[in-house]
Amino acid sequence: MKTFENITELRGFLKKFHKEDKTIGLVPTMGYLHEGHMSLVKTARKECDIIVASIFVNPAQFAPNEDLESYPRDLKKDLHLLEKEGCDIVFLPENNEIYNNDFETYINLEKLPKHLCGLSRPTHFRGVATVVTKLFNIIQPGKAYFGQKDYQQILVIKKLIRDLNVPVKIIMCPIVRNDDGLALSSRNMYLTKDERKDAVLLHQSLLKGVERIKAGNKEINEIIVDIKAIISQSQHAKVDYISISNGETLKEIGSIKGYKGLVLLAGAVRFGKSRLIDNELVEL
Amino acid sequence: MKTFENITELRGFLKKFHKEDKTIGLVPTMGYLHEGHMSLVKTARKECDIIVASIFVNPAQFAPNEDLESYPRDLKKDLHLLEKEGCDIVFLPENNEIYNNDFETYINLEKLPKHLCGLSRPTHFRGVATVVTKLFNIIQPGKAYFGQKDYQQILVIKKLIRDLNVPVKIIMCPIVRNDDGLALSSRNMYLTKDERKDAVLLHQSLLKGVERIKAGNKEINEIIVDIKAIISQSQHAKVDYISISNGETLKEIGSIKGYKGLVLLAGAVRFGKSRLIDNELVEL
Numbered sequence: 001m002k003t004f005e006n007i008t009e010l011r012g013f014l015k016k017f018h019k020e021d022k023t024i025g026l027v028p029t030m031g032y033l034h035e036g037h038m039s040l041v042k043t044a045r046k047e048c049d050i051i052v053a054s055i056f057v058n059p060a061q062f063a064p065n066e067d068l069e070s071y072p073r074d075l076k077k078d079l080h081l082l083e084k085e086g087c088d089i090v091f092l093p094e095n096n097e098i099y100n101n102d103f104e105t106y107i108n109l110e111k112l113p114k115h116l117c118g119l120s121r122p123t124h125f126r127g128v129a130t131v132v133t134k135l136f137n138i139i140q141p142g143k144a145y146f147g148q149k150d151y152q153q154i155l156v157i158k159k160l161i162r163d164l165n166v167p168v169k170i171i172m173c174p175i176v177r178n179d180d181g182l183a184l185s186s187r188n189m190y191l192t193k194d195e196r197k198d199a200v201l202l203h204q205s206l207l208k209g210v211e212r213i214k215a216g217n218k219e220i221n222e223i224i225v226d227i228k229a230i231i232s233q234s235q236h237a238k239v240d241y242i243s244i245s246n247g248e249t250l251k252e253i254g255s256i257k258g259y260k261g262l263v264l265l266a267g268a269v270r271f272g273k274s275r276l277i278d279n280e281l282v283e284l
Numbered sequence: 285m286k287t288f289e290n291i292t293e294l295r296g297f298l299k300k301f302h303k304e305d306k307t308i309g310l311v312p313t314m315g316y317l318h319e320g321h322m323s324l325v326k327t328a329r330k331e332c333d334i335i336v337a338s339i340f341v342n343p344a345q346f347a348p349n350e351d352l353e354s355y356p357r358d359l360k361k362d363l364h365l366l367e368k369e370g371c372d373i374v375f376l377p378e379n380n381e382i383y384n385n386d387f388e389t390y391i392n393l394e395k396l397p398k399h400l401c402g403l404s405r406p407t408h409f410r411g412v413a414t415v416v417t418k419l420f421n422i423i424q425p426g427k428a429y430f431g432q433k434d435y436q437q438i439l440v441i442k443k444l445i446r447d448l449n450v451p452v453k454i455i456m457c458p459i460v461r462n463d464d465g466l467a468l469s470s471r472n473m474y475l476t477k478d479e480r481k482d483a484v485l486l487h488q489s490l491l492k493g494v495e496r497i498k499a500g501n502k503e504i505n506e507i508i509v510d511i512k513a514i515i516s517q518s519q520h521a522k523v524d525y526i527s528i529s530n531g532e533t534l535k536e537i538g539s540i541k542g543y544k545g546l547v548l549l550a551g552a553v554r555f556g557k558s559r560l561i562d563n564e565l566v567e568l
Contacts, residue, residue, distance in 0.1 A: 007449065021303065104394040105413075105447035111388045129389075130448075137449040163389035164414075165291065165421040 001083045003090045007138050010091055014052075018140060022049035026141035026168075028132060031055040032072040032186035033081050036176040040145040041085040043173050052139050053082050054091040056098060060106075061127030067273070072189050091139070098134060106130045112159055115250035116152050116266055117277065120240050125156045132157055136168050143169045147176075149183050151264060151279045152250065175278070177203070187274045195271040198234035202269050205230035206280045209244065209265045213282050218256045220244045231269055240268035240275065247281055259284055285367045287374045291422050294375055298336075302424060306333035310425035310452075312416060315339040316356040316470035317365050320460040324429040325369040327457050336423050337366050338375040340382060344390075345411030351557070356473050375423070382418060390414045396443055399534035400436050400550055401561065404524050409440045416441055420452050427453045431460075433467050435550060435563045436534065459562070461487070471558045479555040482518035486553050489514035490564045493528065493549045497566050502540045504528045515553055524552035524559065531565055543568055 004010035017024060025048030027040045037053075044051045055078055062068035075092070082090055107129035112118070118125055136144070146154050158170050176184045181203040182196075191199060205227040212223050227242045245252050247262030256263070266279040288294035301308060309332030311324045321337075328335045339362055346352035359376070366374055391413035396402070402409055420428065430438050442454050460468045465487040466480075475483055489511040496507050511526045529536050531546030540547070550563035 011451075019305065100446070102395070102443075103447050104396070105444045106392050106394070107448075108390050108392050109388050110390070111386070134447075134449050137451065140451075159386075160389045162384070163387050163418075164391075165418050167295075167421065167424075 001079070001087055001090060003079070003092055005092050005094060005097065007093065007097060010089070011138065013089070014050075014139065017050050023143065024048060024050045024052060024139060024141040026135060026139050026144040027051065027053040027087075028135050028144065028146070029053060029055055029078075030057045030071065030186065031078050032074055032189070033078045034176075034184045034186065036147050036149065036184040038081060038085055039176050040147060040173050041082065041087055043171065044143070044145050045086050047171070048141075048143060050089065051087045052089040052091060052141065053087050054093075054135055054139075056091075056093055056131070058098075058127055058131040059095060060099070060130055061124050063121060063123060066121075067187075067190075070190075072186055091135075098131065107133050107160055107164075109156055109159060109163075112152070112156050112250060115245065115252075116241060116243055117268055118152070120268070125153070128153055129156055129160050133160065133164075133166070136166055141168055143171055145171045145173060147174075148172050148279070148281075149175045149185065149277065151266060151281075155248070155250065181207075183276070183278045185274075185276060187276060190272065190274040192236075192272055195236045195274065198236050199271050199274075199276060201231050201234055201237065202267055202276055202278045205242075206265045206267060206278060210280050210282055213244075213256060213263060213265075213284075220253055220255060227265075227267070231267075234271070236271050238270040240270060242267045256284065285363070285371055285374060287363070287376055289376050289378060289381065291377065291381060294373070295422065297373070298334075298423065301334050307427065308332060308334045308336060308423060308425040310419060310423050310428040311335065311337040311371075312419050312428065312430070313337060313339055313362075314341045314355065314470065315362050316358055316473070317362045318460075318468045318470065320431050320433065320468040322365060322369055323460050324431060324457050325366065325371055327455065328427070328429050329370050331455070332427060334373065335371045336373040336375060336425065337371050338377075338419055338423075340375075340377055340415070342382075342411055342415045343379060344383070344414055345408050347405060347407060350405075351471075351474075354474075356470055375419075382415065391417050391444055391448075393440055393443060393447075396436065396440050396534060399529065399536075400525060400527055401552060402436070404552070409437070412437055413440055413444050417444065417448075417450070420450055425452055427455055429455045429457060431458075432456050432563070432565075433459045433469065433561065435548060435565075439532070439534065465491075467560070467562045469558075469560060471560060474556065474558040476520075476556055479520045479558070482520050483555045483558075483560060485515050485518055485521065486551055486560055486562045489526075490549045490551060490562055494564050494566055497528075497540060497547060497549075497568075504537055504539060511549075511551070515551075518555070520555050522554040524554060526551045540568065 025044035113125035309328035397409035
């Protein structure tokens, strides 16, 4: 496994694979890797000739009040896990390799970020869209792998790819969970023991919502009230949002009556210092 | 010479040239071609294996009050000129091939568009940056050719390429002028006979400015007043701006005293319905 910190050197190394028309699979990460990330690498390993993972805690997707400084890092463990999974190349840029001093160019989406996480994190998806576009331009992968946990992120990236004609295929991999159902996240490490115990309520409440939708309950507002009631059993929980929306546009659904298509049940809840997100999809 | 209206078909056709590692040169235009555009094709022809010209009057770079509807078109003549110059491929998309119904993704630069033409055309460079990024992603050229007349446009494109790691080299070609010095522009066709006669004042006034800078005149404000005085000899002229700025950042220069580097003298002036632009560069 080779590691690169420098864009020019990485591009030089990748050139021969592009010439040989090898399929390059990209797994973009912010490091502190867990089984969720590893499932992306595993899927990429099956589908691509060359696997590039990137580890970059992207400042542009954090607001000043967020956890950029405290975001967990463990490069040694990350490299060990990636090597074990058969990753070929790891891209480990410093901030100034990605953002030059005069950096001023951002990718903005006008609709999708106006929902869900974008409401409390108004510059987040601009940062995601910009860094992912840069990684695509640097690495020129045929496929890129993202986890369903960040579902809105995947929609944003799919949309920018379509709108800007970026020649990359996006592969969404299922959420990987702990035995009790908590979605794996690097941010779970901030949880105290009590918060960790309560954090399962997020997934449990969403599953309850899925159950009620499948059972034919048509009143979305009632379902959301019930989901929030389950979460509020924890004294550590503070709901950012619970939303039931169109799984393609993210527009909220008022009533399931007559609705056909993909339904997204998504939530963001703070447990102590950790803001955790989770989601479930239902096809109606 | 082959023409394509469809992105997928164009990409399919270009695939073999990419595989053979041919250098593709892109000449993006809005049509109604003149010798200025042809000089771009000529230069590309010398430097590249395959020349793609695009003709697309990009709605995203026109504001509602601007001349999108009346922008001149003459496809038959354009194709004739391109074929004569040895262009290989012409991309002629309709609006809905470039902008899908739900289009929402734009490239924004935060600094360069806050000068010169960007002040009176605040969404113009967003439209330029977005469509050029799309053309680069669709065609994947090694080099792209732009005329110096749209100098700010070139800086914007060079900056977005650097910031977003787009693997394209930008080639700037000199301004092509009529015998009397008027820069060629598709918009010159809007000029009445009297306006056409007066329009040379824009270039003449900029040349006077160049002369004074080279002669060691250090007070920029005085030079600008003199340039504007020359232009106001025409009763048809209405100055949008005359600016003397740093040729890389576009920040206005107060005094040449101690200044080292590239100086841009640029102006936008309305003659009747035509908003004409021109510029000169001086290296100090």
